[in-house]
Amino acid sequence: MSEVAFSASEMMIVAAARELAGQRVCFVGVGLPNIAVNLARLTVAPDLELVYESGAFGAKPARLPLSIGDPCIVTGATAVVPMVELFAYYLQGGLVDVGFLGAAQIDRFGNINSTVIGPYQHPKTRLPGSGGACEIAINARQVFVIMRQSKRSFVEKIDFRTSPGNLGGAESAARTRREESWLGSGPSVVVTDMGIYHFDDAGEMRLDSIHPGVTLDQLRESMGWAPNTAEPLPVTPAPTAEELRLIREELDPDGAYAK
């Protein structure tokens, strides 16, 4: 197969889509999750049921929606329901296998901030906030995260915990989930523009794959802690020509996501 040049964002989207192989019901967050999940539907997970918090179940968007409330997620969907029903019956009822979220900040245990940078009452940057992320993180069977990594986004301590991950570690998280009867088992994968992380027995992110063209030094300099790393560390297979074609021609012809 001939090698086609690709961007770091394209690698991230492709790697995230591949992680959805074998999954059935996915709750799609706003932004990057939207394109990754739609790529998965066209490649590794043709039976994936897309749930949008705006109220669509089994969406089959004919174009990539800019927002998660676009008319294209309605036409041809399996069901369109009021939001209270979507959150109460579909999500809280336990029907969602994967909640796919973005984040502004994440810590080594997969706790997510999408609310503020700086103190809550006097934020340096006011971010959008939870949307459905908080209840998705608690009620989806597992959580996938897609985000660009940097020293500002991969931090030792997040400024605000919008959506809980593995709290202070696997043991405390398991106890809390049991005591509070959570349906979810928390974060299972984080895909960035530099690599793929899963969570180890301690509930901490472990670098399991590094994207082609990225050095381990570069990656370590782009985060606020020293990551546990799989040995040997595989290199993520590059995007195929078909994956790139789908992103560039069908899903994101304007380059809104993959730039």
Next chain:
Amino acid sequence: MSKVASMRDAVAALIHDGDVVAIEGFTHLICFAAGHEIVRQRKRDLTLARLTPDLIYDQMVAAGAARKLVFSWLGNPGVGGLHAIRRRVENADPAPLELEEYSHFGMVGRYAAGASNLPFYPLRSYFESDLPKANPLIRPIRSPYGDETVYAVPPLKPDVTIVHAQRADAEGNAQMWGLLGCQKEAAFAADRVVVVVEELVDEAVIRADPNRTVIPGLIVDAVVVEPWGAHPSYVQGAYDRDNRFYLEWDAISRDAAATQAWLDEWVYGVAGRAEYMDKLGAERMAELRPSGSAPSGSVDYGVYE
């Protein structure tokens, strides 16, 4: 009894300074025409409730109509931030803005409790999140039937809820299709309800398809017929979301002077929605029409005499 009114009269009669106002609709059916009329009539000190304040509340906040937001996701979907609101929150520029923040499920639960006349809505969210610390109205409660703890949110009962719909009859029986958001819950929770529609239809049209009636005229105070009243939001089957404007607003709203100039031109500078649409132009409107038709099959309700 006909409740049909002009937007100007409906807003003047039903919305007062200091009210809690919900212009609902999740991405879909957001009634920008009502928001703009509220700005033109210079209503003040409003508490604006919406899951996603969206561009409409960014514009209303920029115009000085609001003192407080009640919300769950404060962004321009797929684009970025809401900059007029951010200026108020980050720099108190030109004045502070009070925030009361929930998650989406919390907000829809609040409307559901308001609509059902219940003192709270219980949900499995907020565990180990900092949101209950940021908003002490989100509180844990013990189940009366066991040891389980869940979280509760208080009812939200707007003074006025404004919803947009594809069609209604003169009494306000409103039918909509596509994403329903929490239009129904927000309307039933409110003291006063304004329904804004693309099309006024005969009562027989409503009665021919009663399953599609989301809001009964029983709770509606005014029906405003305002075609294209949701632009740059959209109406399923009628016109598309104007994503170009959502992208353009990002640049406009980053600059306080450009934001005021936009309000001068597109809100204060027009008498109402018809003039706004004239200004937008037939070409843009044609671009926003759906590229094809996708009618539902019809169902047979049967006659039982």
